[in-house]
Amino acid sequence: MRFRFTQTAIDTAEARGELLDLGAGGYVSFEGWVRDHNEGQDVIRLEYEAFQELAVKEGERIVAEALRRFPVRHALCIHRVGTLALSDMAVWVGVSSAHRGEAFDACRFIIDEVKHRVPIWKKEHYRSGDSGWVNCERCAAAPHHGHHHEPAVSPVHK
């Protein structure tokens, strides 16, 4: 399983161990951390929710695509679900490769695709007491700003 979920803190040392390979000279990892602000609001915690049956299939497809597109050795992605506090790790991607360039490319490909294709949602809770589901602008009907914008928030006032 090259894409999986966890309800508890991601064990990056264990995950990295799965990528060790005597033929690998480069290893790149990405961690997504819960930060204290988004779109001008003070964030105090997040909730992640996933449609896991489909998400693990789509996640596996993304990692398999990365392994086909880039000549890397191993790749793995772990996503956390549930309630996360500031600076908690929400997602981890690791790639080992003979050469470093491909490891960077594959790692970035995986996190970009996971963020856009895998059915996972996050609800931000703000210091103000409001909360909102974070939406990918690329997926929204309007306005269309292209692919590289930051997430926007659909406020769901309590």
Next chain:
Amino acid sequence: MRFRFTQTAIDTAEARGELLDLGAGGYVSFEGWVRDHNEGQDVIRLEYEAFQELAVKEGERIVAEALRRFPVRHALCIHRVGTLALSDMAVWVGVSSAHRGEAFDACRFIIDEVKHRVPIWKKEHYRSGDSGWVNCERCAAAPHHGHHHEPAVSPVHK
């Protein structure tokens, strides 16, 4: 000190801790591992040697350049010296950033520049009993192949 040397195993957990930041949503790290082959030869161990007085200055300049060029929060590079076995970590780079794209760019910039500019050398010891200092082709007088080739080896037969 955002660039430093160690004679012992790189403590990545401690190093990552120096980059934590509540405003950072993305963290990218690179590890260079000793692999079991190079240029068709079976490698059994490596020795890294540095001109440390100049290397730490040049390394600091590289990290400072990365922090100027890319809007990231923190960056750090640690290089090991001495004798390394297969799969040992020779170098670590970590970058934390509000957004992930810049963290990938800055991390890659730092490792690329460190490999090309910092006075560190490695001697490969081969299963055959031979050994050789690894040279960057980009730095060699001839032939010029551009910037993205793999290291070549200057054999120093015993």
Next chain:
Amino acid sequence: MQLKIQYYAVMREQAGRSEESLETSAATPADLYGELIVRHGFTLTREQLKVAVNSEFSDWSRPLSAGDAVVFIPPVAGG
């Protein structure tokens, strides 16, 4: 026929439930969403959603069969 609908995230909150079984004559996911948007007052238009049938992405025009499990997928935000 009987269908099973599962709700996640903003859809779950707006539907006020995680899943329901529904007796419907909807022939496709598009028809089904047309029924449910009235019933639950969803704010997202079909164009903002994707749909999955039996845990795989699906066309909106795929014919539905009795027992199918349908999920409407709002814009994702993993990572």
Next chain:
Amino acid sequence: MQLKIQYYAVMREQAGRSEESLETSAATPADLYGELIVRHGFTLTREQLKVAVNSEFSDWSRPLSAGDAVVFIPPVAGG
């Protein structure tokens, strides 16, 4: 004048030492390397090296002063 030369990596092996103090009339690092390539039989040409004086990268034509510490830097291979 007296200079201090430090050797690393392949230069150290070919010189058979890590450093030496040398009485020389070499006016520049380029002149100095011309002396040392004969003395130690270095295989690398000046074009393949960089040079540092007092722990900072230097031009080959910089004037040397008594007490300067010079390092010839073969192609690097960190990482």
